[in-house]
Amino acid sequence: MAHAYQTHRNLPPLAGLATMADAIQPGLSVEACVARLKRYHYAFVRLHEILTARITAEPIYELKTAFALHSYLCAEHVQALRNRVAEMREPPLGLEDVPDPALQVFFDEILAAPTTTELLVGLYEKAVPALDAALARHRDDTNPIADAPSLRICRFARLELADMLDFGRKAIASLVDDTAREAMRPWLELLDECLARASRAGRGQESHGSPLPPGEGLRVRENAPRRMHSAAPYVYDPVPKRDERFQDLFNQGVNAEAFIYDAAIEARPKTLMMLYKRIREIDVPEMMAGIIHQTRGKPWEYYRDMSRQLWDEARHAMLGEIGFVALGIDWTQARITHNWSFRLNTECTPLERHAVLYFIEQGLMTKTGKRYEWELGQASGIPLMATIQDYDWADEVLHAQLGREWYIPQLGGWKEALDYGDKCWSKILSNWAAVRDQGLTRHENWWPGIYRQACRTWGIEPDPRILSYATTYEDQRADLKSVTGSA
Ligand SMILES: [Fe+2]
Numbered sequence: 001m002a003h004a005y006q007t008h009r010n011l012p013p014l015a016g017l018a019t020m021a022d023a024i025q026p027g028l029s030v031e032a033c034v035a036r037l038k039r040y041h042y043a044f045v046r047l048h049e050i051l052t053a054r055i056t057a058e059p060i061y062e063l064k065t066a067f068a069l070h071s072y073l074c075a076e077h078v079q080a081l082r083n084r085v086a087e088m089r090e091p092p093l094g095l096e097d098v099p100d101p102a103l104q105v106f107f108d109e110i111l112a113a114p115t116t117t118e119l120l121v122g123l124y125e126k127a128v129p130a131l132d133a134a135l136a137r138h139r140d141d142t143n144p145i146a147d148a149p150s151l152r153i154c155r156f157a158r159l160e161l162a163d164m165l166d167f168g169r170k171a172i173a174s175l176v177d178d179t180a181r182e183a184m185r186p187w188l189e190l191l192d193e194c195l196a197r198a199s200r201a202g203r204g205q206e207s208h209g210s211p212l213p214p215g216e217g218l219r220v221r222e223n224a225p226r227r228m229h230s231a232a233p234y235v236y237d238p239v240p241k242r243d244e245r246f247q248d249l250f251n252q253g254v255n256a257e258a259f260i261y262d263a264a265i266e267a268r269p270k271t272l273m274m275l276y277k278r279i280r281e282i283d284v285p286e287m288m289a290g291i292i293h294q295t296r297g298k299p300w301e302y303y304r305d306m307s308r309q310l311w312d313e314a315r316h317a318m319l320g321e322i323g324f325v326a327l328g329i330d331w332t333q334a335r336i337t338h339n340w341s342f343r344l345n346t347e348c349t350p351l352e353r354h355a356v357l358y359f360i361e362q363g364l365m366t367k368t369g370k371r372y373e374w375e376l377g378q379a380s381g382i383p384l385m386a387t388i389q390d391y392d393w394a395d396e397v398l399h400a401q402l403g404r405e406w407y408i409p410q411l412g413g414w415k416e417a418l419d420y421g422d423k424c425w426s427k428i429l430s431n432w433a434a435v436r437d438q439g440l441t442r443h444e445n446w447w448p449g450i451y452r453q454a455c456r457t458w459g460i461e462p463d464p465r466i467l468s469y470a471t472t473y474e475d476q477r478a479d480l481k482s483v484t485g486s487a
Pocket residue numbers: 313361395396399487
């Protein structure tokens with residue numbers, strides 16, 4: 001028997017993957033294994049959908065950036081699971097089917113969670129732990145050698161689910177108090193009920209050997225828990241929201257690009273404007289989330305690539321935040337406007353937004369784009385600035401490639417795609433006077449406050465010529481942003 005079996009000179013058996021005692025268990029059939037993989041796949045697809053859809057209107061910056069990361073991680077695990085299912089005698093793949101109506105209700109409910117606190121608890125106390133537990137059970141139930149490729153995917157997924165859970169638990173500890181938790185108790189019971197039904201149906205499926213036993217599909221559907229928040233279909237909220245650290249959201253009082261391209265100004269103060277441009281990029285995830293959520297029917301690779309880019313743009317914002325912190329500067333004294341994502345999301349279709357994004361990003365590939373910003377970072381004498389701009393540049397090269405892969409073919413060719421981008425961008429003419437006249441902003445000049453803080457850190461007196469910088473976006477041509485703009 002297994003315990004008496006000896007490997008050569010006591011070497012670890014079975015390539016180190018498992019003990020012989022575990023490996024002599026028959027485990028799951030291919031059919032049962034695939035049925036489970038499809039459930040994990042469905043869970044990651046829905047998590048990706050929820051985390052993406054809720055970025056735009058989530059006010060809290062730290063949650064926006066975490067959702068950006070977590071949605072991207074889910075997109076990668078979806079891809080890995082799709083590839084694995086395709087290896088398992090499973091054409092047609094049936095990956096777009098809903099594996100269980102109770103699971104559908106479960107994720108619909110979290111997608112439609114009416115508040116941030118409910119969203120967090122639904123995601124990080126219910127959905128992610130349930131998925132993680134299912135992946136752990138796969139390890140226990142399947143044959144570790146026969147099904148080693150699935151286990152490898154489950155293992156990698158669990159590493160990142162653990163990171164998501166860690167963040168989620170800490171976020172809940174900071175943001176969800178007992179009163180909020182008590183108020184959502186009936187809803188949490190509904191989520192538990194959905195999971196219990198899905199788990200019963202899953203076990204029935206494996207013991208009956210068919211997707212759903214005869215009559216079971218109907219019974220589960222009939223008994224699907226009564227919806228609460230998702231009784232009416234979820235509607236994506238395209239209006240970007242920010243927390244209280246972000247003030248004066250329509251401000252266009254300081255023209256960062258004109259400053260950076262002023263040959264008479266030295267590199268070091270320009271790094272402050274570059275950091276401003278970086279942190280302002282939080283508007284790109286707000287805008288891309290809508291493209292991803294509202295564009296249906298693409299190959300999964302599209303969603304994976306777009307989610308990668310969305311996450312990169314969130315990282316660019318965080319690099320701006322990091323740079324300000326490193327210089328001892330309170331970035332909330334700058335005006336991190338949401339004018340760009342607000343206008344694109346409320347005035348343009350998803351394809352028009354993608355066109356604008358591509359139009360801007362291909363413009364960054366010229367000598368005066370990302371290379372110039374990296375050169376400024378190097379010339380500034382601040383090593384962190386060189387790092388930030390070096391990786392920002394590399395990311396943008398990738399984004400221009402992704403645009404060539406996914407955006408250009410939608411328009412037919414490079415020239416058509418560029419013309420369309422130009423046209424869409426000119427749809428968004430400057431609203432500098434309009435937002436001022438509507439009383440949305442007075443375009444306050446925040447620059448001296450930021451520059452003075454940096455001068456304190458650098459131990460220098462402010463240069464009066466630089467301190468008095470007051471060029472706004474008032475006279476900016478609508479497409480000037482294409483030189484170096486967001487994204
Ligand atoms: Fe980009």
